[in-house]
Amino acid sequence: MSDVSSAIPTRAPWWQSGVVYQIYPRSFQDSTGDGTGDLPGVIQRLDYLVSLGVDAIWLSPFYPSPMADFGYDISDYRDVDPLFGTLEDAERLIREAHDRGLKVIVDYVPNHTSDQHPWFVESRRSRDGPKRDWYIWHDPNEDGGVPNNWRSVFGGSAWTLDEATGQFYLHSFLEEQPDLNWRNPDVQREMMDVLRFWLDRGVDGFRVDVLWLLIKDDQFRDDPPNPDYDPDKPGSWELKQVYSGNRPEVHNIVRMMRDTVDEYDRRLLIGEVYLEFSELVRYYGEDLQGAHLPFNFSLILNPWEVDVVADLITRYEAELPDGAWPNWVLGNHDQSRLATRVGADQTRVAAMLLLTLRGTPTIYYGEEIGMSDVSIPKEEQVDPAGKVIPWMNRDPERTPMQWEAGPRAGFTTGEPWLPIADDADEVNVAVQREDRESLLSFYRWLLQFPRSEAAISLGDYERVWHEGGVLAYVRTDGKRRFLIALNFGGEDASLPLDGADSGTVVVSTGISRVGSQVTGSVDLAAHEGVIVALPLVDNDAS
Numbered sequence: 001m002s003d004v005s006s007a008i009p010t011r012a013p014w015w016q017s018g019v020v021y022q023i024y025p026r027s028f029q030d031s032t033g034d035g036t037g038d039l040p041g042v043i044q045r046l047d048y049l050v051s052l053g054v055d056a057i058w059l060s061p062f063y064p065s066p067m068a069d070f071g072y073d074i075s076d077y078r079d080v081d082p083l084f085g086t087l088e089d090a091e092r093l094i095r096e097a098h099d100r101g102l103k104v105i106v107d108y109v110p111n112h113t114s115d116q117h118p119w120f121v122e123s124r125r126s127r128d129g130p131k132r133d134w135y136i137w138h139d140p141n142e143d144g145g146v147p148n149n150w151r152s153v154f155g156g157s158a159w160t161l162d163e164a165t166g167q168f169y170l171h172s173f174l175e176e177q178p179d180l181n182w183r184n185p186d187v188q189r190e191m192m193d194v195l196r197f198w199l200d201r202g203v204d205g206f207r208v209d210v211l212w213l214l215i216k217d218d219q220f221r222d223d224p225p226n227p228d229y230d231p232d233k234p235g236s237w238e239l240k241q242v243y244s245g246n247r248p249e250v251h252n253i254v255r256m257m258r259d260t261v262d263e264y265d266r267r268l269l270i271g272e273v274y275l276e277f278s279e280l281v282r283y284y285g286e287d288l289q290g291a292h293l294p295f296n297f298s299l300i301l302n303p304w305e306v307d308v309v310a311d312l313i314t315r316y317e318a319e320l321p322d323g324a325w326p327n328w329v330l331g332n333h334d335q336s337r338l339a340t341r342v343g344a345d346q347t348r349v350a351a352m353l354l355l356t357l358r359g360t361p362t363i364y365y366g367e368e369i370g371m372s373d374v375s376i377p378k379e380e381q382v383d384p385a386g387k388v389i390p391w392m393n394r395d396p397e398r399t400p401m402q403w404e405a406g407p408r409a410g411f412t413t414g415e416p417w418l419p420i421a422d423d424a425d426e427v428n429v430a431v432q433r434e435d436r437e438s439l440l441s442f443y444r445w446l447l448q449f450p451r452s453e454a455a456i457s458l459g460d461y462e463r464v465w466h467e468g469g470v471l472a473y474v475r476t477d478g479k480r481r482f483l484i485a486l487n488f489g490g491e492d493a494s495l496p497l498d499g500a501d502s503g504t505v506v507v508s509t510g511i512s513r514v515g516s517q518v519t520g521s522v523d524l525a526a527h528e529g530v531i532v533a534l535p536l537v538d539n540d541a542s
């Protein structure tokens with residue numbers, strides 16, 4: 001139980017009250033019949049996104065790429081891969097989104113390029129070439145082995161020997177993804193110009209890939225062992241990334257990116273950062289001149305349990321620097337899907353949580369219809385990461401969007417690049433759009449109201465607590481006051497109204513009770529969530 005409070009921002013920027021929707025372009029909508037989604041496909045579905053009620057789309061990479069890591073290995077930052085369309089398609093997408101009032105956020109992958117990028121081709125050509133120092137090269141150690149113990153996130157050493165020049169290059173991910181040398185001012189300048197290239201084309205912001213990994217120790221010291229390492233636990237790391245990531249100097253680079261984004265009006269910088277709260281919040285930067293939103297993945301990485309979630313909210317809020325705006329994420333293209341993690345029974349509770357917590361929410365495509373992980377046999381796996389680390393496979397959460405019934409779910413007329421889910425005939429947009437009790441209708445409702453309520457989108461917490469299986473918080477902007485009560489359990493529960501005699505249920509996962517009055521306490525069915533409008537507390541009354 002705890003008290004949490006913070007100031008209500010005045011004249012908030014769009015991204016504070018806005019909701020972000022992540023599109024993995026390969027899997028959203030194919031317009032050509034080649035089985036892979038593309039940018040014209042996204043354009044076809046913009047009206048759907050408007051009707052859903054989100055404010056911004058974030059597109060995972062669509063740039064030219066050999067696709068060793070499905071686009072996170074970029075060979076040209078200033079173009080579009082033919083698989084996804086053309087640069088004109090990207091420009092049209094930005095225009096058409098803007099015409100509909102949607103913002104566009106694009107992925108920016110600064111830590112590494114593809115090994116096919118002309119910069120790296122040039123860099124590996126010779127030890128004294130002009131681009132050698134654009135990447136991180138190191139001599140072998142005395143035994144001719146790797147320079148240090150740094151590991152690739154995808155398994156194995158982070159170093160690969162270039163036989164021709166006799167040095168190792170660093171890759172925090174696949175060997176096809178060499179790390180850029182962000183200590184080099186030429187790299188910094190060039191990569192700031194990449195940001196400007198897309199800002200000039202009207203994008204409203206960037207999601208920056210692996211922001212915390214950009215700078216590595218200049219003395220190349222070994223990472224220490226991780227005392228909590230558990231070989232049976234997926235995601236567990238043998239080493240703590242003390243020297244191969246999250247170096248203090250990274251904040252200068254974040255600041256540089258922010259300054260570049262700030263050359264333009266109303267643009268947003270989101271950072272992908274997988275770190276504990278205390279370190280994560282440092283990415284807001286000194287005087288909040290870093291990332292506007294360092295992604296908060298804590299709801300994905302921790303168990304879906306009422307006390308755990310209550311504690312996350314409290315600890316996160318306590319760690320936030322003054323004036324920093326929070327954010328919450330329930331899924332992305334690297335993590336098991338929400339419905340699979342929390343179970344179908346809890347998806348509405350999770351949606352209500354995401355869309356009523358203080359902070360900018362990010363929805364992963366398909367979450368709004370309850371798409372689950374699709375199990376894909378090992379021999380059919382296409383995710384390269386999983387080929388190195390046996391437990392790792394991100395294919396299940398990347399399968400095609402389920403638009404309608406039928407063998408290809410309205411995603412493609414061809415052979416989809418990943419299988420369509422078996423449940424697509426029932427779990428799809430067309431079916432759920434017609435059903436006012438569907439999950440999709442529930443999301444649409446949440447995205448209209450309460451998101452349009454300043455008390456909920458921008459307001460403060462009066463209090464956050466949990467009681468039995470129920471997570472509860474009161475949000476207010478001083479004009480209106482709402483209790484959100486979420487039953488994480490499979491049993492009925494009852495929660496006393498917080499200091500109020502009565503209130504009105506304004507949203508509920510059980511649609512029939514909306515509009516009803518509650519007195520003294522609110523009763524919740526198993527897996528039910530409600531939003532109750534409470535009277536304002538009259539502070540002058542006592």
Ligand code: NOJ
Nearest residue numbers: 069072173209210333334
């Ligand atoms: C994080 C991205 O989200 C993931 O998909 C990718 O494989 C790595 N960064 C490497 O770019």
